[in-house]
Amino acid sequence: MHKLNIVLVEPQIPQNTGNISRTCAVTGAALHLVRPYGFEITDKHLKRAGLDYWDKLDIFQYDNIGEFFRHNNGEYYFFTTKGKKVHSDVSYPADKAVYIIFGREDKGLPEKLLAENYEKCVRIPMRDELRSLNLSNSAAIACYEVLRQWDYPDLGREGKLRDYRLD
Template sequence: MRLAACLGVPLDIIEPCGFILDDRRLRRAGMDYIDHLDLARHASWEKFVAGTKRGRIVLLTTRGSIPYLGFTFEPGDTLLMGSESAGVPDSVAEAADARVRIPMRPGVRSLNVALAAAMVLGEALRQTAPVGMATDGMGTDGMGMETGRD
């Protein structure tokens, strides 16, 4: 939530999440950033797909075929992350338009979701933000970020 608020990108949470997210926990997790957050919650993957206008879905996954630094992001892309422990269901992975990965040393499992999101979102914004916006913190050009298990 903090990443999306600070970088000015919308955040969609697709349930069920890999964590409990009732109103009290949402307010606590959002701290003072929640008032600066463009947040939408979706009861399921199907409801997200049916109710959201977006560009390509780019899934961050350890099983991705393309290193994120070699991927060409486009304005309107939606970055999708699953839970740290289980990723996304196979049906969701199959619905993605692209699957990117962060290259890592052999023998290590994965980065945490927030760190992975920050790395890939930073590169996506560098590639897609209008001249000057990628470095001045003044917002994005339609890049979105989704998180959830399903």
């Protein structure tokens, strides 16, 4: 089945969402956006970061996190600096829809949601004295770890150089 979903809960920075939309487009992951946003979906910065890929996206929008959970079934993984497992130590099932969920840039995911799903909370290792990675970098790291475990389904694995003749 191999269906990867990236979920952004209350994203605040349009450039991050634009970059993540581009990651989704090139990998085939679906993008789920949970309101409220810190920008308008038509914001020029959002489109600038992923405009030429916007029509290639599977994108879904929800009014709140409850609506997201009512409409989606699968395996949920909550990315947080408070996670007890390292993201690359988790086995992401290939036979179910997988949702990698990220919170707002300034606050992360709600503590109550993390506490209710603590066994599914994962973190990307980083130095303890620093706050966190950039959201779009975190989403790309997580996305490619899942795809690596699935052996990069439907993705090109070999590039091709143009024929340069040196005379």
